[in-house]
Amino acid sequence: MSQMKHIDNIPSTPGKFKEKSPYNRLRLHFSLTKLTFWSFVFLGLIFVFFFRSPSSSSSSPAASDLSRRSLRTSSYDGPAWEKRIKASAKVRSHSGISVLVTGAAGFVGTHVSAALKRRGDGVVGLDNFNDYYDPTLKRARQALLERTGVYIVEGDINDVALLKKLFDIVQFSHVMHLAAQAGVRYAMENPGSYVHSNIAGLVNVLEVCKNANPQPAIVWASSSSVYGLNTKVPFSEKDRTDQPASLYAATKKAGEEIAHTYNHIYGLSLTGLRFFTVYGPWGRPDMAYFFFTRDILKGKSIPIFEAANHGTVARDFTYIDDIVKGCLAALDTAEKSTGSGGKKKGPAQLRVFNLGNTSPVPVSDLVSILERLLKVKAKRSVMKLPRNGDVQFTHANISFAKRELGYKPTTDLHTGLKKFVRWYLSYYGDETKK
Numbered sequence: 001m002s003q004m005k006h007i008d009n010i011p012s013t014p015g016k017f018k019e020k021s022p023y024n025r026l027r028l029h030f031s032l033t034k035l036t037f038w039s040f041v042f043l044g045l046i047f048v049f050f051f052r053s054p055s056s057s058s059s060s061p062a063a064s065d066l067s068r069r070s071l072r073t074s075s076y077d078g079p080a081w082e083k084r085i086k087a088s089a090k091v092r093s094h095s096g097i098s099v100l101v102t103g104a105a106g107f108v109g110t111h112v113s114a115a116l117k118r119r120g121d122g123v124v125g126l127d128n129f130n131d132y133y134d135p136t137l138k139r140a141r142q143a144l145l146e147r148t149g150v151y152i153v154e155g156d157i158n159d160v161a162l163l164k165k166l167f168d169i170v171q172f173s174h175v176m177h178l179a180a181q182a183g184v185r186y187a188m189e190n191p192g193s194y195v196h197s198n199i200a201g202l203v204n205v206l207e208v209c210k211n212a213n214p215q216p217a218i219v220w221a222s223s224s225s226v227y228g229l230n231t232k233v234p235f236s237e238k239d240r241t242d243q244p245a246s247l248y249a250a251t252k253k254a255g256e257e258i259a260h261t262y263n264h265i266y267g268l269s270l271t272g273l274r275f276f277t278v279y280g281p282w283g284r285p286d287m288a289y290f291f292f293t294r295d296i297l298k299g300k301s302i303p304i305f306e307a308a309n310h311g312t313v314a315r316d317f318t319y320i321d322d323i324v325k326g327c328l329a330a331l332d333t334a335e336k337s338t339g340s341g342g343k344k345k346g347p348a349q350l351r352v353f354n355l356g357n358t359s360p361v362p363v364s365d366l367v368s369i370l371e372r373l374l375k376v377k378a379k380r381s382v383m384k385l386p387r388n389g390d391v392q393f394t395h396a397n398i399s400f401a402k403r404e405l406g407y408k409p410t411t412d413l414h415t416g417l418k419k420f421v422r423w424y425l426s427y428y429g430d431e432t433k434k
Protein backbone atom coordinates (compact mmCIF):
# COMPACT_ATOMS: atom_id res chain seq x y z
CA MET A 1 0.00 0.00 0.00
CA SER A 2 2.61 2.49 1.12
CA GLN A 3 4.85 1.47 -1.74
CA MET A 4 2.45 2.69 -4.40
CA LYS A 5 1.75 5.95 -2.58
CA HIS A 6 5.47 6.48 -2.26
CA ILE A 7 5.99 6.23 -6.01
CA ASP A 8 3.16 8.67 -6.60
CA ASN A 9 4.64 11.17 -4.18
CA ILE A 10 8.04 11.49 -5.81
CA PRO A 11 8.17 15.01 -7.25
CA SER A 12 8.41 14.98 -11.02
CA THR A 13 11.23 17.56 -11.11
CA PRO A 14 13.72 16.76 -8.40
CA GLY A 15 15.93 19.74 -7.60
CA LYS A 16 19.23 17.99 -8.09
CA PHE A 17 18.62 17.56 -11.82
CA LYS A 18 18.41 21.31 -12.35
CA GLU A 19 22.17 21.87 -12.38
CA LYS A 20 22.69 19.56 -15.27
CA SER A 21 19.76 20.88 -17.25
CA PRO A 22 20.36 22.51 -20.65
CA TYR A 23 18.77 25.73 -19.41
CA ASN A 24 22.07 26.99 -17.97
CA ARG A 25 23.84 26.66 -21.27
CA LEU A 26 20.97 28.29 -23.13
CA ARG A 27 21.48 31.44 -21.07
CA LEU A 28 24.67 32.08 -23.06
CA HIS A 29 22.84 32.16 -26.34
CA PHE A 30 21.17 35.23 -27.79
CA SER A 31 17.68 36.11 -26.69
CA LEU A 32 15.86 35.16 -29.91
CA THR A 33 16.84 31.50 -29.49
CA LYS A 34 15.77 31.72 -25.89
CA LEU A 35 12.37 33.13 -26.82
CA THR A 36 11.82 30.47 -29.49
CA PHE A 37 12.83 27.75 -27.08
CA TRP A 38 10.43 28.87 -24.35
CA SER A 39 7.60 29.32 -26.86
CA PHE A 40 8.04 25.71 -27.87
CA VAL A 41 8.15 24.56 -24.29
CA PHE A 42 4.98 26.52 -23.57
CA LEU A 43 3.13 25.23 -26.64
CA GLY A 44 4.30 21.76 -25.82
CA LEU A 45 2.91 22.02 -22.32
CA ILE A 46 -0.46 23.23 -23.61
CA PHE A 47 -0.53 20.37 -26.08
CA VAL A 48 0.35 17.80 -23.47
CA PHE A 49 -2.26 19.23 -21.11
CA PHE A 50 -5.12 18.97 -23.59
CA PHE A 51 -4.01 15.69 -25.03
CA ARG A 52 -3.77 14.07 -21.65
CA SER A 53 -6.97 15.50 -20.14
CA PRO A 54 -9.49 12.72 -19.72
CA SER A 55 -12.50 12.98 -21.97
CA SER A 56 -14.62 11.67 -19.14
CA SER A 57 -17.51 13.87 -18.15
CA SER A 58 -16.69 13.37 -14.51
CA SER A 59 -16.38 16.58 -12.57
CA SER A 60 -14.96 15.41 -9.25
CA PRO A 61 -11.24 16.03 -8.86
CA ALA A 62 -10.73 12.56 -7.40
CA ALA A 63 -12.32 10.98 -10.44
CA SER A 64 -10.32 12.85 -13.07
CA ASP A 65 -7.21 12.22 -11.09
CA LEU A 66 -7.89 8.51 -11.14
CA SER A 67 -8.64 8.27 -14.83
CA ARG A 68 -5.53 10.30 -15.61
CA ARG A 69 -3.55 7.89 -13.51
CA SER A 70 -5.05 4.96 -15.40
CA LEU A 71 -4.07 6.59 -18.70
CA ARG A 72 -0.53 6.96 -17.47
CA THR A 73 -0.04 3.46 -16.15
CA SER A 74 -1.95 1.35 -18.65
CA SER A 75 -0.40 0.69 -22.00
CA TYR A 76 -3.56 0.34 -23.95
CA ASP A 77 -3.96 0.87 -27.64
CA GLY A 78 -1.29 -1.27 -29.17
CA PRO A 79 -2.00 -4.27 -31.41
CA ALA A 80 -0.25 -6.48 -28.86
CA TRP A 81 -2.69 -5.24 -26.21
CA GLU A 82 -5.69 -6.02 -28.43
CA LYS A 83 -4.30 -9.44 -29.16
CA ARG A 84 -4.05 -10.26 -25.45
CA ILE A 85 -7.65 -9.17 -24.95
CA LYS A 86 -8.90 -11.26 -27.85
CA ALA A 87 -7.00 -14.32 -26.66
CA SER A 88 -8.44 -13.89 -23.16
CA ALA A 89 -11.96 -13.43 -24.58
CA LYS A 90 -11.79 -16.55 -26.71
CA VAL A 91 -14.75 -18.86 -26.02
CA ARG A 92 -13.64 -22.51 -25.86
CA SER A 93 -16.81 -24.41 -25.04
CA HIS A 94 -19.58 -24.63 -27.60
CA SER A 95 -22.25 -23.10 -25.34
CA GLY A 96 -19.77 -20.68 -23.78
CA ILE A 97 -20.43 -17.04 -23.03
CA SER A 98 -18.20 -14.01 -23.35
CA VAL A 99 -17.87 -12.04 -20.11
CA LEU A 100 -16.32 -8.75 -19.09
CA VAL A 101 -15.52 -9.07 -15.37
CA THR A 102 -14.98 -5.75 -13.60
CA GLY A 103 -13.06 -5.90 -10.31
CA ALA A 104 -11.33 -9.04 -11.61
CA ALA A 105 -8.28 -8.56 -9.38
CA GLY A 106 -10.58 -8.44 -6.37
CA PHE A 107 -11.47 -11.34 -4.11
CA VAL A 108 -14.76 -12.41 -5.72
CA GLY A 109 -13.69 -11.26 -9.20
CA THR A 110 -10.65 -13.52 -9.23
CA HIS A 111 -12.62 -16.60 -8.22
CA VAL A 112 -15.46 -15.90 -10.67
CA SER A 113 -13.06 -15.19 -13.56
CA ALA A 114 -11.11 -18.41 -12.93
CA ALA A 115 -14.32 -20.47 -12.72
CA LEU A 116 -15.66 -19.03 -15.99
CA LYS A 117 -12.38 -19.61 -17.77
CA ARG A 118 -12.16 -23.18 -16.45
CA ARG A 119 -15.50 -24.14 -17.96
CA GLY A 120 -14.61 -22.66 -21.35
CA ASP A 121 -16.08 -19.17 -21.33
CA GLY A 122 -14.31 -16.12 -22.70
CA VAL A 123 -13.23 -13.74 -19.92
CA VAL A 124 -11.67 -10.30 -19.94
CA GLY A 125 -10.95 -8.64 -16.59
CA LEU A 126 -10.88 -4.96 -15.72
CA ASP A 127 -9.46 -3.52 -12.51
CA ASN A 128 -7.79 -0.30 -11.40
CA PHE A 129 -5.65 -2.04 -8.73
CA ASN A 130 -6.36 0.72 -6.23
CA ASP A 131 -4.65 0.65 -2.84
CA TYR A 132 -7.72 0.45 -0.58
CA TYR A 133 -5.96 -2.69 0.62
CA ASP A 134 -2.52 -4.09 -0.17
CA PRO A 135 -2.25 -4.06 -3.99
CA THR A 136 0.41 -6.78 -3.90
CA LEU A 137 -2.41 -9.20 -3.07
CA LYS A 138 -4.29 -7.97 -6.14
CA ARG A 139 -1.14 -8.46 -8.22
CA ALA A 140 -0.77 -12.00 -6.89
CA ARG A 141 -4.38 -12.75 -7.88
CA GLN A 142 -3.63 -11.24 -11.29
CA ALA A 143 -0.67 -13.59 -11.70
CA LEU A 144 -2.91 -16.49 -10.72
CA LEU A 145 -5.46 -15.52 -13.37
CA GLU A 146 -2.76 -14.99 -15.96
CA ARG A 147 -1.79 -18.63 -15.50
CA THR A 148 -5.38 -19.70 -16.23
CA GLY A 149 -5.44 -17.50 -19.34
CA VAL A 150 -7.38 -14.50 -18.07
CA TYR A 151 -6.00 -11.06 -18.92
CA ILE A 152 -6.87 -8.13 -16.67
CA VAL A 153 -6.99 -4.74 -18.34
CA GLU A 154 -5.71 -2.09 -15.97
CA GLY A 155 -8.12 0.82 -15.88
CA ASP A 156 -10.99 2.51 -14.13
CA ILE A 157 -14.67 1.75 -14.75
CA ASN A 158 -15.13 5.52 -15.03
CA ASP A 159 -12.92 5.57 -18.14
CA VAL A 160 -15.66 5.64 -20.80
CA ALA A 161 -13.22 5.61 -23.72
CA LEU A 162 -11.55 2.48 -22.39
CA LEU A 163 -14.85 0.66 -21.80
CA LYS A 164 -16.06 1.56 -25.30
CA LYS A 165 -12.82 0.31 -26.73
CA LEU A 166 -13.19 -3.03 -24.95
CA PHE A 167 -16.68 -3.42 -26.44
CA ASP A 168 -15.23 -2.55 -29.86
CA ILE A 169 -12.70 -5.34 -29.53
CA VAL A 170 -14.99 -7.98 -27.99
CA GLN A 171 -18.74 -8.55 -28.36
CA PHE A 172 -19.40 -9.34 -24.72
CA SER A 173 -22.62 -11.29 -24.18
CA HIS A 174 -22.42 -10.70 -20.42
CA VAL A 175 -20.91 -8.26 -17.93
CA MET A 176 -20.12 -9.44 -14.41
CA HIS A 177 -19.80 -6.13 -12.60
CA LEU A 178 -17.95 -6.60 -9.31
CA ALA A 179 -15.72 -3.51 -9.18
CA ALA A 180 -16.70 -1.36 -6.23
CA GLN A 181 -15.45 0.44 -3.18
CA ALA A 182 -16.12 -2.15 -0.50
CA GLY A 183 -15.90 -1.85 3.27
CA VAL A 184 -18.26 -0.17 5.65
CA ARG A 185 -16.15 1.92 8.01
CA TYR A 186 -13.75 3.32 5.38
CA ALA A 187 -16.63 5.49 4.13
CA MET A 188 -16.02 7.93 6.96
CA GLU A 189 -12.44 8.37 5.81
CA ASN A 190 -13.03 8.50 2.06
CA PRO A 191 -16.71 8.98 1.16
CA GLY A 192 -15.80 10.16 -2.34
CA SER A 193 -14.40 6.78 -3.33
CA TYR A 194 -17.84 5.19 -2.76
CA VAL A 195 -19.53 7.75 -4.97
CA HIS A 196 -16.80 7.41 -7.59
CA SER A 197 -16.88 3.61 -7.92
CA ASN A 198 -20.31 2.52 -6.72
CA ILE A 199 -22.43 5.26 -8.23
CA ALA A 200 -20.58 7.14 -11.01
CA GLY A 201 -18.73 3.96 -12.03
CA LEU A 202 -21.90 1.88 -12.13
CA VAL A 203 -23.64 4.50 -14.28
CA ASN A 204 -20.67 4.52 -16.66
CA VAL A 205 -20.73 0.74 -17.00
CA LEU A 206 -24.48 0.79 -17.67
CA GLU A 207 -24.15 3.66 -20.17
CA VAL A 208 -21.58 1.76 -22.19
CA CYS A 209 -23.64 -1.47 -21.98
CA LYS A 210 -26.79 0.29 -23.11
CA ASN A 211 -24.98 1.71 -26.15
CA ALA A 212 -23.32 -1.58 -27.07
CA ASN A 213 -24.66 -3.60 -29.95
CA PRO A 214 -25.81 -6.15 -28.97
CA GLN A 215 -26.42 -5.06 -25.39
CA PRO A 216 -24.94 -7.51 -22.89
CA ALA A 217 -26.85 -8.97 -19.94
CA ILE A 218 -25.47 -7.61 -16.67
CA VAL A 219 -25.01 -9.35 -13.33
CA TRP A 220 -23.66 -7.12 -10.58
CA ALA A 221 -22.83 -7.18 -6.89
CA SER A 222 -25.17 -5.46 -4.52
CA SER A 223 -24.87 -6.30 -0.82
CA SER A 224 -26.69 -7.69 2.19
CA SER A 225 -25.96 -4.32 3.79
CA VAL A 226 -29.00 -2.88 1.96
CA TYR A 227 -31.14 -4.50 4.69
CA GLY A 228 -29.61 -1.98 7.07
CA LEU A 229 -31.41 -1.63 10.36
CA ASN A 230 -34.06 -4.26 9.56
CA THR A 231 -34.87 -6.55 12.48
CA LYS A 232 -37.14 -9.06 10.74
CA VAL A 233 -35.16 -12.23 10.00
CA PRO A 234 -34.32 -13.93 7.78
CA PHE A 235 -33.84 -11.11 5.25
CA SER A 236 -35.99 -11.66 2.15
CA GLU A 237 -35.71 -9.86 -1.15
CA LYS A 238 -39.13 -8.29 -0.69
CA ASP A 239 -38.26 -6.74 2.69
CA ARG A 240 -37.72 -3.00 2.96
CA THR A 241 -34.25 -1.68 2.13
CA ASP A 242 -34.69 2.00 2.90
CA GLN A 243 -32.78 2.30 6.16
CA PRO A 244 -29.10 1.83 5.33
CA ALA A 245 -26.64 2.05 8.23
CA SER A 246 -23.63 3.14 6.17
CA LEU A 247 -22.74 5.18 3.10
CA TYR A 248 -21.54 1.91 1.52
CA ALA A 249 -25.01 0.40 1.98
CA ALA A 250 -26.61 3.57 0.63
CA THR A 251 -24.51 3.43 -2.56
CA LYS A 252 -25.46 -0.24 -3.09
CA LYS A 253 -29.12 0.61 -2.56
CA ALA A 254 -28.71 3.49 -5.02
CA GLY A 255 -27.20 0.97 -7.43
CA GLU A 256 -30.31 -1.17 -7.24
CA GLU A 257 -32.47 1.84 -8.08
CA ILE A 258 -30.13 2.85 -10.92
CA ALA A 259 -30.36 -0.72 -12.24
CA HIS A 260 -34.14 -0.43 -12.22
CA THR A 261 -33.91 2.76 -14.29
CA TYR A 262 -31.61 1.28 -16.94
CA ASN A 263 -33.80 -1.80 -17.18
CA HIS A 264 -36.93 0.32 -17.51
CA ILE A 265 -35.65 2.88 -20.01
CA TYR A 266 -33.14 0.93 -22.12
CA GLY A 267 -34.18 -2.71 -21.82
CA LEU A 268 -30.99 -3.86 -20.13
CA SER A 269 -31.19 -7.30 -18.51
CA LEU A 270 -30.03 -6.73 -14.93
CA THR A 271 -29.46 -9.08 -12.02
CA GLY A 272 -28.29 -7.77 -8.64
CA LEU A 273 -26.74 -10.18 -6.16
CA ARG A 274 -26.86 -9.34 -2.46
CA PHE A 275 -23.77 -11.12 -1.11
CA PHE A 276 -23.67 -11.99 2.60
CA THR A 277 -20.16 -11.70 4.16
CA VAL A 278 -18.09 -13.66 1.67
CA TYR A 279 -14.90 -15.34 2.96
CA GLY A 280 -12.27 -17.77 1.73
CA PRO A 281 -8.78 -18.14 0.21
CA TRP A 282 -7.47 -14.98 -1.51
CA GLY A 283 -9.94 -12.99 0.60
CA ARG A 284 -10.01 -9.36 1.59
CA PRO A 285 -7.56 -8.22 4.30
CA ASP A 286 -10.00 -5.58 5.56
CA MET A 287 -12.53 -8.20 6.68
CA ALA A 288 -12.69 -9.49 10.27
CA TYR A 289 -11.97 -13.21 9.64
CA PHE A 290 -8.84 -12.15 7.71
CA PHE A 291 -7.30 -9.66 10.14
CA PHE A 292 -8.37 -11.77 13.13
CA THR A 293 -6.22 -14.55 11.67
CA ARG A 294 -3.31 -12.16 11.19
CA ASP A 295 -3.61 -10.64 14.66
CA ILE A 296 -4.14 -13.95 16.48
CA LEU A 297 -0.92 -15.24 14.89
CA LYS A 298 0.88 -12.05 15.91
CA GLY A 299 -0.41 -12.29 19.48
CA LYS A 300 -2.21 -8.98 19.07
CA SER A 301 -5.55 -8.46 20.80
CA ILE A 302 -8.64 -8.53 18.59
CA PRO A 303 -11.78 -6.47 19.07
CA ILE A 304 -14.96 -8.49 19.44
CA PHE A 305 -18.01 -6.37 19.08
CA GLU A 306 -21.04 -6.75 21.24
CA ALA A 307 -24.40 -5.05 20.78
CA ALA A 308 -26.32 -3.24 23.53
CA ASN A 309 -27.16 -5.41 26.59
CA HIS A 310 -24.46 -7.94 25.67
CA GLY A 311 -26.32 -8.67 22.42
CA THR A 312 -24.61 -11.06 20.04
CA VAL A 313 -23.14 -9.77 16.81
CA ALA A 314 -23.53 -12.43 14.12
CA ARG A 315 -22.90 -12.81 10.41
CA ASP A 316 -24.24 -15.13 7.74
CA PHE A 317 -20.73 -16.07 6.51
CA THR A 318 -20.80 -17.42 2.96
CA TYR A 319 -17.97 -19.43 1.46
CA ILE A 320 -16.50 -18.12 -1.79
CA ASP A 321 -17.15 -21.31 -3.81
CA ASP A 322 -20.85 -21.10 -2.98
CA ILE A 323 -20.90 -17.44 -4.06
CA VAL A 324 -19.13 -18.35 -7.32
CA LYS A 325 -21.77 -20.98 -8.07
CA GLY A 326 -24.47 -18.37 -7.47
CA CYS A 327 -22.71 -15.88 -9.78
CA LEU A 328 -22.37 -18.41 -12.59
CA ALA A 329 -25.98 -19.52 -12.21
CA ALA A 330 -27.08 -15.87 -12.38
CA LEU A 331 -25.10 -15.40 -15.62
CA ASP A 332 -26.49 -18.65 -17.08
CA THR A 333 -30.11 -17.80 -16.32
CA ALA A 334 -29.84 -14.15 -17.38
CA GLU A 335 -32.08 -13.39 -20.34
CA LYS A 336 -30.85 -11.23 -23.19
CA SER A 337 -31.19 -7.47 -23.00
CA THR A 338 -33.92 -6.25 -25.31
CA GLY A 339 -32.68 -2.84 -26.40
CA SER A 340 -30.57 -1.82 -29.35
CA GLY A 341 -29.06 1.40 -30.56
CA GLY A 342 -29.58 2.76 -27.06
CA LYS A 343 -33.38 2.21 -27.30
CA LYS A 344 -35.63 -0.25 -25.50
CA LYS A 345 -37.50 -2.70 -27.71
CA GLY A 346 -39.43 -4.57 -25.03
CA PRO A 347 -39.51 -5.46 -21.35
CA ALA A 348 -36.28 -6.98 -20.04
CA GLN A 349 -35.40 -9.11 -17.06
CA LEU A 350 -34.78 -7.39 -13.70
CA ARG A 351 -33.84 -9.53 -10.70
CA VAL A 352 -32.38 -9.28 -7.20
CA PHE A 353 -31.16 -12.30 -5.23
CA ASN A 354 -29.81 -12.94 -1.77
CA LEU A 355 -26.69 -15.09 -1.87
CA GLY A 356 -26.03 -16.14 1.71
CA ASN A 357 -25.49 -19.26 3.75
CA THR A 358 -28.67 -19.10 5.90
CA SER A 359 -26.82 -19.83 9.11
CA PRO A 360 -25.60 -16.80 11.04
CA VAL A 361 -22.63 -17.41 13.32
CA PRO A 362 -21.74 -15.19 16.30
CA VAL A 363 -18.43 -13.43 15.80
CA SER A 364 -17.14 -14.99 19.06
CA ASP A 365 -17.72 -18.46 17.53
CA LEU A 366 -15.77 -17.38 14.46
CA VAL A 367 -12.85 -16.56 16.76
CA SER A 368 -13.12 -19.93 18.54
CA ILE A 369 -12.94 -21.76 15.21
CA LEU A 370 -9.89 -19.72 14.21
CA GLU A 371 -8.19 -20.48 17.55
CA ARG A 372 -8.66 -24.19 16.98
CA LEU A 373 -7.42 -24.06 13.39
CA LEU A 374 -4.42 -21.87 14.18
CA LYS A 375 -3.70 -23.62 17.48
CA VAL A 376 -3.18 -20.21 19.08
CA LYS A 377 -5.29 -18.64 21.80
CA ALA A 378 -6.74 -15.27 20.83
CA LYS A 379 -6.47 -12.19 23.02
CA ARG A 380 -10.09 -11.10 22.94
CA SER A 381 -11.10 -7.61 23.85
CA VAL A 382 -14.85 -7.19 23.95
CA MET A 383 -16.09 -3.81 22.81
CA LYS A 384 -19.38 -2.13 22.12
CA LEU A 385 -20.42 -2.20 18.47
CA PRO A 386 -19.78 1.33 17.22
CA ARG A 387 -22.63 2.95 15.35
CA ASN A 388 -20.58 3.69 12.28
CA GLY A 389 -21.92 1.28 9.74
CA ASP A 390 -21.92 -2.28 11.01
CA VAL A 391 -25.28 -3.87 11.71
CA GLN A 392 -25.84 -6.35 14.54
CA PHE A 393 -26.57 -9.40 12.44
CA THR A 394 -27.31 -10.66 8.95
CA HIS A 395 -29.28 -13.71 7.93
CA ALA A 396 -30.29 -14.54 4.38
CA ASN A 397 -33.49 -16.12 3.17
CA ILE A 398 -32.22 -17.83 0.01
CA SER A 399 -35.38 -19.60 -1.12
CA PHE A 400 -35.75 -17.32 -4.14
CA ALA A 401 -32.17 -17.98 -5.33
CA LYS A 402 -32.72 -21.67 -4.68
CA ARG A 403 -35.82 -21.69 -6.87
CA GLU A 404 -34.52 -19.54 -9.73
CA LEU A 405 -30.79 -20.31 -9.72
CA GLY A 406 -30.64 -23.73 -8.11
CA TYR A 407 -28.43 -22.03 -5.52
CA LYS A 408 -27.57 -24.26 -2.58
CA PRO A 409 -24.60 -23.40 -0.35
CA THR A 410 -22.73 -26.47 0.86
CA THR A 411 -19.79 -25.18 2.92
CA ASP A 412 -20.16 -24.55 6.65
CA LEU A 413 -17.99 -22.00 8.44
CA HIS A 414 -15.58 -24.51 9.95
CA THR A 415 -14.90 -26.24 6.62
CA GLY A 416 -14.53 -22.93 4.81
CA LEU A 417 -12.24 -21.38 7.40
CA LYS A 418 -10.05 -24.47 7.33
CA LYS A 419 -9.47 -23.83 3.63
CA PHE A 420 -8.90 -20.14 4.28
CA VAL A 421 -6.34 -20.80 7.02
CA ARG A 422 -4.48 -23.30 4.85
CA TRP A 423 -4.26 -20.68 2.10
CA TYR A 424 -3.29 -17.92 4.56
CA LEU A 425 -0.42 -19.91 5.99
CA SER A 426 0.93 -20.85 2.59
CA TYR A 427 0.61 -17.31 1.23
CA TYR A 428 1.97 -15.43 4.25
CA GLY A 429 3.86 -18.39 5.71
CA ASP A 430 7.28 -16.78 5.87
CA GLU A 431 6.01 -13.54 7.35
CA THR A 432 4.11 -15.32 10.11
CA LYS A 433 7.21 -17.14 11.27
CA LYS A 434 9.22 -13.95 11.59
Ligand SMILES: NC(=O)c1ccc[n+]([C@@H]2O[C@H](COP(=O)([O-])OP(=O)(O)OC[C@H]3O[C@@H](n4cnc5c(N)ncnc54)[C@H](O)[C@@H]3O)[C@@H](O)[C@H]2O)c1
Nearest residue numbers: 103105106107108127128130156157179180221275277278
Ligand atom coordinates in the same frame (compact mmCIF):
# COMPACT_ATOMS: atom_id res chain seq x y z
N1 LIG B 1 -16.77 -9.74 0.01
C1 LIG B 1 -17.96 -9.53 0.58
O1 LIG B 1 -18.22 -10.00 1.70
C2 LIG B 1 -19.01 -8.72 -0.12
C3 LIG B 1 -20.27 -8.61 0.48
C4 LIG B 1 -21.25 -7.87 -0.17
C5 LIG B 1 -20.98 -7.29 -1.38
N2 LIG B 1 -19.74 -7.38 -1.95
C6 LIG B 1 -19.53 -6.75 -3.25
O2 LIG B 1 -18.96 -7.70 -4.12
C7 LIG B 1 -18.06 -7.08 -5.03
C8 LIG B 1 -16.69 -7.74 -4.96
O3 LIG B 1 -16.22 -7.63 -3.62
P1 LIG B 1 -14.80 -8.14 -3.17
O4 LIG B 1 -14.94 -8.65 -1.78
O5 LIG B 1 -14.22 -9.01 -4.21
O6 LIG B 1 -14.00 -6.75 -3.09
P2 LIG B 1 -12.54 -6.37 -3.64
O7 LIG B 1 -12.26 -5.02 -3.11
O8 LIG B 1 -11.58 -7.45 -3.34
O9 LIG B 1 -12.76 -6.31 -5.21
C9 LIG B 1 -13.18 -5.15 -5.89
C10 LIG B 1 -12.16 -4.86 -6.99
O10 LIG B 1 -12.64 -3.76 -7.75
C11 LIG B 1 -11.56 -2.91 -8.06
N3 LIG B 1 -12.09 -1.57 -8.22
C12 LIG B 1 -12.64 -0.77 -7.27
N4 LIG B 1 -13.01 0.40 -7.80
C13 LIG B 1 -12.71 0.34 -9.12
C14 LIG B 1 -12.85 1.25 -10.20
N5 LIG B 1 -13.38 2.46 -10.01
N6 LIG B 1 -12.44 0.86 -11.43
C15 LIG B 1 -11.89 -0.36 -11.62
N7 LIG B 1 -11.72 -1.26 -10.64
C16 LIG B 1 -12.13 -0.91 -9.40
C17 LIG B 1 -10.61 -3.02 -6.88
O11 LIG B 1 -9.27 -2.73 -7.24
C18 LIG B 1 -10.80 -4.48 -6.44
O12 LIG B 1 -9.79 -5.30 -7.01
C19 LIG B 1 -18.07 -5.61 -4.65
O13 LIG B 1 -19.00 -4.95 -5.47
C20 LIG B 1 -18.53 -5.62 -3.22
O14 LIG B 1 -19.13 -4.40 -2.86
C21 LIG B 1 -18.76 -8.10 -1.34
Ligand SMILES: *[C@@H]1O[C@H](CO)[C@@H](O)[C@H](O)[C@H]1NC(C)=O
Nearest residue numbers: 233234236237397398399400
Ligand atom coordinates in the same frame (compact mmCIF):
# COMPACT_ATOMS: atom_id res chain seq x y z
C1 LIG C 1 -38.37 -16.56 2.27
O1 LIG C 1 -38.66 -15.87 1.07
C2 LIG C 1 -39.77 -16.41 0.36
C3 LIG C 1 -39.93 -15.61 -0.90
O2 LIG C 1 -38.81 -15.78 -1.73
C4 LIG C 1 -41.03 -16.37 1.20
O3 LIG C 1 -42.12 -16.97 0.51
C5 LIG C 1 -40.80 -17.07 2.53
O4 LIG C 1 -41.92 -16.91 3.36
C6 LIG C 1 -39.57 -16.54 3.22
N1 LIG C 1 -39.28 -17.32 4.40
C7 LIG C 1 -39.14 -16.80 5.63
C8 LIG C 1 -38.86 -17.76 6.72
O5 LIG C 1 -39.22 -15.60 5.83
